[in-house]
Amino acid sequence: MKQPIRVAAVVVLGAVALAACGGGSSSGSAGGDSKALVIGTDLPLQGASADASSSTNNAIQLYLDQVGGKAGAYSVTLKAYDDSTAAKGQWDDATCAKNAQDHVANTAEVAVMGTYNSGCAKIIAPVLNQDPSGPMLMVSHANTNPGLTKTWDPGEPQKYFPSGQRNYARVITTDDYQGAAAATFAAEKLGAKSIYILNDNQTYGQGVAKSVEDKAKAIGLTVIANEPWDSKQQSYTALFNKIKAAKPDMIYLAGIYDNNGGQLVKDKVAVLGDNATLPMMAPDGFTGYPELQKLPQAEGLYLSFTGLTVDQLKAGGGAAAKLLDDYKAKYGKDLTSSFALYGVAATQVILAAIEKSDGTRKSVNDAVFTGEGITIPADKSLTGKEIKIDPATGDVTSKDVSILQMKGGAETFLQAQAVS
Known part of the structure; x- marks a missing residue:
């Protein structure tokens, strides 16, 4: 799991390069501002999924700008990882494995939003789960394979959580x-x-x-x-x-x-x-x-x-409709991928966990998987209804x-x- 694998492309958003190189540490290492944290996104930025993935990153960045790049006492920036290759034109096993190691190695990073593909999540989740300073939280907007959170194929979901503690959640149904x-x-x-x-x-x-x-x-x-x-x-x-x-x-x-x-x-x-x-x-x-x-x-x-569509959410008004209007105003076009809004919703869960934490990976993950877990009220949710993550499974309680x-x-x- 520690052997080097071929390098994946990494896209940097906003000022995240500074945060990644000189920013805060999620594991208590010396140097930098301990209140500057990073959320990684892990998506296929090449091939047929590139449009949806870029829209997801843009929508998340827009939302983060609107909340001032803050989660409680912490400043938060994004770092976008590409889990696809040009040759394959979609997600790639080796690239997902390399990204998993890179997430853990970036000490400023405390959580991952993604992945888009369930197969990639099954590669990344157990690596983040074994992080010595974690487990490191992963919240997906698009993985729908049941085995990531519940009994499905042999050994699932336990094999994704070798530490014995869960670290994977999602905001859509299965x-x-x-x-x-x-x-x-x-x-x-x-x-x-x-x-x-x-x-x-x-x-x-x-x-x-x-x-x-x-x-x-x-x-x-x-x-x-x-x-x-x-x-x-x-x-x-x-x-x-x-x-x-x-x-x-x-x-x-x-x-x-x-x-x-x-x-x-x-x-x-x-x-x-x-x-x-x-x-x-x-x-x-x-x-x-x-x-x-x-x-x-x-x-x-x-x-x-596996959720509510952009059209439904826009018609419903509220936070989702506002973000859709703001997205069009900023980028000059409508958001076409419903998964992109759920990407923002997954980020809302991560930001809420960071706000409840002490800034370490372990405490960010604990905020989701211990006690009452994380709930985003309906009036703030980007899914048009309350987002409640079941701390026992990591699944969202709504089934649309x-x-x-x-x-x-x-x-x-x-x-x-x-x-x-």
Whole structure:
């Protein structure tokens, strides 16, 4: 775990370079201002997710500027880590591992906001958990794989917390709820009797696919198959011709758009017809991608999102709507990724923990996982409702799943889907 791994790109925001080099220490080392702390963000800044990730960093920086860069008695700056590579065009295992070591090595850093991808979180979380001056807190705005906080695959979630103390939390709900909501929507609203599931063979995609399959079987929806797609294929026409012979009522894409999702969507329409002819649905790993929104073949695609969307939050007014207006005023465009607002919400949790702490990593983490934990009241929350982190698990107590549909090149809210 201490061996050197190839260097990941690191992006510095604002004055954080000074904080990282000469700023405060979270572990009591000499030198610097002990009240100057750093929050790291760990996101894929290259590839298809780059737009959503940059928007998330910008939204967090805007919010931090608005609160004066303060959390109680502490001044706080951001340091943005890139967990992707240009060659891969998405998150990368080795880069996530290198970032984990860099988070721990930066003594001014007391918490990490991220990651975007659940597979990357499973690499970083146990390294932060074993930090001798910690554990070091990690709060995600986008990880939905259940195993990070609850029993799912063998050894989960205990293997992510080798110290015996939890240090991972999130502000969105999980794929056991998202998958169940998708299967329920397919059966009740679309009238589907059978479903063909494709997954991208990554942690997130496999988890969503399992959840859809389990719920589908429980409610009498026939699962014809649950099989992986190869993200390196240039064409999926043979795959969809095979699916065509099975005559499903619906196609479900479990995974992230980064894994050649655009080609998958194009070839589905070419072989099986548009999404009005044969419905297709995908999880929130396909939301917030301008490239997908511009695809004519994406018209009518159903999507789910593990929270409330930008449109819902803007219509609801309050703190979220204000930040959305301020973001547009500053950057000249609307915030298109709903995950970006949840990134600010995750930062709110971290700032509240810092305010309750004595400035050390351990005390920041303890603020979330001991006593009553962290609660952000509804009138201040960027999720439009109270954010309450369960100190026993790190999960947020609210369980929201929204159903969207691509209409006119935009993700349009259809309904809130009950989860069970």
